[in-house]
Amino acid sequence: MNLLTDPIFRVRTPDGPVTACLPELLALLGHDRVDSLTGLQRHQEDAFHIFCCYLAGAVLVRTGESSPQQTADFWREGIRQLTQAEGCADDSAWTLLVDDPTKPAFMQSPASSRAVFERDYKPDATTPDALDVLVTSKNHDKKMSRAMTGNFEAWLFALISLQTTVGLLGRGSGGGMNRGIGRMNSGYGSRPRVGWFPGMRVGVQFARDVSVLLCHRQVLLEAPYPYASTGRILLWIPPWDGARSQALDSLDPFFIEVARRVRLLSVDSRIQAFASGSATNFIAADQLKGNLGDPWTPITQRTNGALTVPESGFTPELLRNLIFGDGYIPATMQQPDDSMVGGWFSASVLVRGQGKTDGFQNAVLRVPDKPRLALFGCRQSRDRLTSLSKKGIDTASAMHYKALRPALFSLLEGGPESIVVDKAEIAKWVDSAVKPFVLNWNPRYFDWLWTTIDIPNDTEALRPWFDELRQLAQETLNRATERTPQRHGRSYRAKIKAQGIFFGSLKKNFPQFVEVTHDQP
Template identity: 60%
Template sequence: MNLLLDPLFRVRLPEQTMRVSLPELLALLGDDRVESLPGVQRHQEDALHIFLCYLAGAVLDRQGRQEPAQNAEFWRAGIRLLTRAEGCDNDDAWTLVVDDPTRPAFLQAPASSRAVFDRDYKPKASAPDALDVLQTAKNHDVKAARGHSGEAEAWCLALLTLQSQIGFLGAGNQGIARMNGGFGSRPCVAWQQCRRPGARLARDLPVLLAHRKVLLAEPHPYVANGRVLLWIVPWDGQDSLALAALDPFFLEIARRIRLVASAGGWQALAATASVPRVAAKPQKGNLGDPWIPINTKTGGALTVPASGLTPDLLRNLLFADGGFTPAAMQEAPTGQGAGWFSAAVFVRGQGTTDGFHETAIRVPEKARRVLVGAGPARDRLAGLSRTGLETASAIQYKALQPALFALLEGGPEAISIDKREIKQWVESAAAPFVRDWNPRYFDWLWSTLEQPDDTAALQPWFDILRALAESTLERAFTRVPLRSGRNYRGQTRARALFFGSLKKNFKHYMEVSNELS
């Protein structure tokens, strides 16, 4: 299956669904004719998008072009010129299965000899989804190895996701360079004017090409016309490529993988590597990738914690606050209309994945104008966003959780927060409050632009939080374990603590709420 010639990718157009080659896919995206890509799973979308952007960016740079809208023949010829310039004289580097293991295959580095290949490579996966980045211990949400071993598109996407998203996973299983450490994650944070795949490519490619000038200057070590296709040169797992030999748009591979023919389809073989493909450990993933924000405290790429894309983290990324330098792709362009602030990431643990997290926050036109500007309006919005989060935290930890402790403990004079079982129950009972206010946060924040008085702007947010917290407490009354003779006392004490804390910490807002009720 040759990606440059054979119809591999399923695309849904307004008039039909069809399969197209890689150059044809780039042409259709450039013309914004693609409605969707049915074969691409959600967790693979960003990996494919970034791959296409880097590849198209390298081809356009070599051809002295800027416009993303090009025909398929342009892309095919440009990819072949790039491939030959890097040492592969045919289409092997774009073919999924190449019988000679000393030749490159798509995202598969060649071995230095047949003997090395026979010695090192062992069976890895018999189905494409078993090769993907998702690590599961049991067949729960997504069944393992459910894909057919002959599905070329599925193998292609699984390879692409693995080679561009995976982290360290035990001795010899190396991770990508664009990640802060082996247990980090590779986030994709960007502004989207339109969520169609073609419009996304058309917006991101010019930003990427403009960002190239930054990447070719200090402190980045890249060189113009450096290596882009890192799977062409042999790799036996003993040596790494230096950043100084690479193009800013380099397409990396993390693992030694080889697809081979098997009974009824294909299978993946894998070999370990003693060192990563790219020597970039000191950079901590801070390699200039325009989709990755930088943590200014560590100097490394953003690593999203197990809690995921919380409103607190998203707020800090959106306002470039809280110790983050924004990604080049997330900066909203000047112009008219609403847009989307999007973020997605596979959160990784030690040998596990802690979930695929994604969000798309709609930013109205008025909020967009404030965000792209600088001055009092933006500073005020940033301040209100911080106060809104602090209010939610105060209601949770100063009012709701103490009330829940009192409820479970039967209404003592002084609650105890040290018992592990009680603490776990309280955290579980309080979880709906957090779950319910999270999706309301940014809608409230944008509404403050219509209210010039800060106190008045915060009042609706307090009312929302109070109602959600009170509802959470009332639900807890129905699920609390029975304590003979103390349930009524526990509920009474819980209500007293809850409303007493609100009156103490939010006296003004409580007075206004009571006047309106």
């Protein structure tokens, strides 16, 4: 299956479903003729998008062009020229199955000899989803090894997903480790895609991101980055024995990396993946902590390493910090074009853990025109919005930890004179009882924040947010009051005491918003 000539991709277009080879797909994307890719799973979309953008950017640079709106023939010829310049005279580097393991196959590095292949490579996966990066705890969340083994498109997407986003995962065959990519902060990190969407169509995002890549290229060719303008791009073409790493100064800024020694072969008319571990990472960049200039990856200022998203995912606080650059250097793709009116801030990642994944996390925030102008316009407007966004997070945190949680502890403990917060069984119940409050305020935070643009006074801007949080917290406490296990003799006391603690905390922590009357406790 040759990606440059065979129609492997199932594409929904405005004119109906079609099948396309890779050059035809790039042409469709450039002209915004793609509604969706039928076989692409959500957790694979980011890896495939990044792959297409880097490939298109590399071809455009090598051919001296700048527009991503090109014909299929242009992309096919450009990819072949790029491949030949990197040492592969035929299309084997774009063929999914190549019988000779000493020749490159698509995103599959060749072995130095057939003897090395037979010695190091062992059977690894018989279905594409077993090869993919989506490892689930005890195989419960998403059953593995379900996909059809002969589905070339599924194998292709699994390969790109693996080689673009995989991290460290135990010991492999051949005595080495299953290592991860270079554009990631450690083997247990994650590779995010953070940026600005001018629209939700994949073709619009492709054209915009390729253009940003080309503008960003000169930055990556200057210090502190060590890249070479004529460096390698298709890293799976030369043999890799797993013992030596590629130096960054031998690579082009748009290099498309591979992390694992993997080969797909036809065994008894079925596709099977063979794999081997490696003694070292493919790219010698451990000390850089994933800070390799990837334009979709924010940098953590404290560590100067690539963003690693925690198991909690994109919380409002993390999204707020990424948007306003509080503790993070924003990704290049976060800067919107001057011509944009509104748009979407998007952040997504497959969160990794030690030997597992902690779930695919995705957040897309609509940013209307006025907030966008405040974010990227004059410094005074941005500074005020930054300050208000922090106050909004602090208000939600105080409502959670200083008002609602103490009231819930008192409720379950029967209304004691002083609550005890270190009882594990009670703390677990409180954690469960408080979830509705957290789940309800999280999606409302940015909707409130964008409304503050037209309210000049900070206290008045925060008042609607406080009122909404107080209502959510009160509803959460009322729901807990109805469901909590209590001793019958202390039930009334527990309920009254919990409400008293809740209101007293509001009065203490939010005096500017709480008006005390004789009707209130």
